[in-house]
Amino acid sequence: MRQIAKDVGVQAGALYNYIPDKQTLLLDLMRDHMEQLLADVPKAVEQGTPMERLEAFVRFHIAYNYDHPDAVFIAYMELRNLEPANFELIETLRSRYERHLEAILQDGVREGAMTVGEPRVVTFTLIAMLNGVNTWFREGGRLSLAEVQDLNWSMVRRAVGVE
Amino acid sequence: MRQIAKDVGVQAGALYNYIPDKQTLLLDLMRDHMEQLLADVPKAVEQGTPMERLEAFVRFHIAYNYDHPDAVFIAYMELRNLEPANFELIETLRSRYERHLEAILQDGVREGAMTVGEPRVVTFTLIAMLNGVNTWFREGGRLSLAEVQDLNWSMVRRAVGVE
DNA sequence: GTCTATATTCTGATAGAC
DNA sequence: GTCTATCAGAATATAGAC
Incomplete structure (x- = not known):
């Protein structure tokens, strides 16, 4: 809390005009992230065939994680510091996000694609595979983000496609 | 440190007869894990065609992670709490482990498989994909570990195979 | 090798002045 | 709404007796 106060330029006590306690701050950070993700994913994956929607999901997920590295990091690494009720809340949101991908896969199977x-x-x-990108990808390296998206989509497409 | 002392049945001060400080304890835990992994992986993946070695790697990695959930959890979640020199040490070991998989892929490409x-x-x-298993798989659920290995191998095989 | 006791620092959070 | 001052507890680590 003292470090946060220092970074935003106030004394530690002043933070408590904005948040009730540290646990609530963590919950708010994680919930805001999950709700933004849930708000953005539908329009990214709603059009086209199941395969087109799957490609859109892969590219969306990688791009979103790249744009919000801190939020993504916290959303995974701080899960263990949530109180049980708050943990359940975040897991519910995460599950809702995952359902978008699951629905695409189910549609793809049903249509034989x-x-x-x-x-x-x-x-x-x-x-899990797509989340791996954030642990090693850095802009300015040998590959561009678009090339990483291409590579992941190539692997996902083959991993779930009909042979 | 007090929790560890309580769990092993001594007072906190007595721990310092075994370790110099907390950072060294963390480093030792992570290094022991990585060195065991490095000791076990060669004999698991040294025989057969590249595709057979890749399948062996997939099954080995999932089984090893399942057998050592705490060590694997610490090896990822506590990386940020390593001092820079210790972080480098662990990353070097991790990189050495990854080279086993990379070598299999290179051999597979060279042979056209x-x-x-x-x-x-x-x-x-x-x-990253294989590590995901530990976050959700629990024994006694709908799928057995062998079925999870099968499913992952099916996806990996298709993701890197010739079309 | 373990104990008790403690030094030192850090932590989240609150009280009250302005 | 921010400040200073501070409380109460927890943290790692050490000292010295046994």
């Missing part, structure tokens, strides 16, 4: 045995588990697997 | 544009980046991507 994808081969996915377990849509729920494949959803977890793909999101 | 795999289509992988960027072996280094695909290595990061696949390990």
